[in-house]
Amino acid sequence: MMINVSGEIIEAEEIVAFLKRQVQLKQTCTKILHQKIIQQAIQDHQLEISAEEIQAEADKIRHQMHLEQAEDTFAWLNDELITPEDWEAGIYEDLAAHKLANHLFSQAVTDLFNQNQHQFEQILLYEMILADEKLAWEIFYQIEEEELSFYQAAHLYDVDPERRIQCGYVGKVHRHDLKPNIATLVFQAIPGSVITPFASEQGYHIFLVEKFIQPELTNEIYQMLLDEMFQDWLAQELDYMLFNQTDDEKAQSEDQA
Numbered sequence: 001m002m003i004n005v006s007g008e009i010i011e012a013e014e015i016v017a018f019l020k021r022q023v024q025l026k027q028t029c030t031k032i033l034h035q036k037i038i039q040q041a042i043q044d045h046q047l048e049i050s051a052e053e054i055q056a057e058a059d060k061i062r063h064q065m066h067l068e069q070a071e072d073t074f075a076w077l078n079d080e081l082i083t084p085e086d087w088e089a090g091i092y093e094d095l096a097a098h099k100l101a102n103h104l105f106s107q108a109v110t111d112l113f114n115q116n117q118h119q120f121e122q123i124l125l126y127e128m129i130l131a132d133e134k135l136a137w138e139i140f141y142q143i144e145e146e147e148l149s150f151y152q153a154a155h156l157y158d159v160d161p162e163r164r165i166q167c168g169y170v171g172k173v174h175r176h177d178l179k180p181n182i183a184t185l186v187f188q189a190i191p192g193s194v195i196t197p198f199a200s201e202q203g204y205h206i207f208l209v210e211k212f213i214q215p216e217l218t219n220e221i222y223q224m225l226l227d228e229m230f231q232d233w234l235a236q237e238l239d240y241m242l243f244n245q246t247d248d249e250k251a252q253s254e255d256q257a
Contacts, residue, residue, distance in 0.1 A: 003081060030238070035093055037237045042096050045103055049095045057091050101230040109225045113217045120221060121175050122213035123186060126168040128154035129203040136197040136204035143194050143206075150194055150208045159203055172213060187212075 001012040019025040042049075067073045077087055113120065128150075130136040139153045154168030163169075175183045182198070186207050189195055195207040 005081065033238055033241065034234050037234060037241065038093070038097050038100055041100055041104075041237075045100070047096070047099050047103060049092050049099065053095055054088055054091050057095060058088070061091075097230075101226050104233065105226055105229040108229060109222055110217065112225060112229075113215075113221065117215040119175060120215040120217075121187060122172050122215070124210040124213065125170040125173045125186060126150060126154065126208040126210060127170050128158040128163065128168045128206050129160060130157055130197075130206070131159055131203050133197065133199070133204050136206060140194065140197055140206055150206070153206075168208065182207075 003010045003012075003015075016025065019028055062068070062073055065076065067076055074084070077084060082090075128139075130139065135157065139148075139157060142148050143150050143153060151167040154166075155164050158164045158168060175187060178186065182200075182205075185195060185198060186209050189207070189209040191209055191211045193209065195209070198205040198207070
């Protein structure tokens with residue numbers, strides 16, 4: 001097999017050698033084996049990818065890439081060294097993986113989320129970090145006495161210039177986004193209250209929890225959990241495939257002996 005790149009011929013052996021040198025051969029082979037597993041599972045579960053689904057996804061990709069005209073699409077495909085058939089096959093594989101993942105784990109994702117909602121709690125968080133402990137306590141007491149607001153203090157004293165501009169605003173934060181000791185501290189706070197200075201290697205933190213946000217199975221969280229489950233399943237299926245292959249090879253060797 002040869003690939004023509006602007007008149008320069010590259011042999012398949014060169015591609016394999018390059019992947020070896022870049023320590024990417026195993027990763028590439030694993031992806032190929034994963035695709036074989038997915039295709040077999042698609043057949044076993046009698047799932048279908050329609051021509052309409054492939055066309056809709058192709059149109060979506062073309063729109064995202066501003067390939068409005070057919071000639072633009074063909075030029076892009078040619079530049080990427082693939083044919084329209086190659087592209088459609090890739091779209092099919094992506095849709096197949098997505099459909100299979102949802103078929104296998106859609107309910108499991110919902111169940112996992114419902115059973116572990118506390119892990120997906122969010123807060124609207126403000127934070128300032130100060131280099132000096134004495135200053136941190138002075139500012140904390142000034143905020144408590146309403147001599148200045150948290151936002152004013154963060155704008156004036158935070159060690160981080162970007163956070164100063166934001167008056168300490170961090171945004172929506174999941175429990176798993178924080179270190180365990182900080183997560184415990186802020187998720188036990190009363191909304192609207194300022195937390196006493198907390199020391200870390202970064203300095204002295206003063207937190208303000210504006211409000212708690214109830215857990216919600218958003219599309220982002222659903223996809224994250226689905227991807228984790230699906231990748232774990234693929235890894236297990238690959239181990240099973242390779243284990244059985246090894247057993248078959250041993251059996252053949254014994255028969256030949």
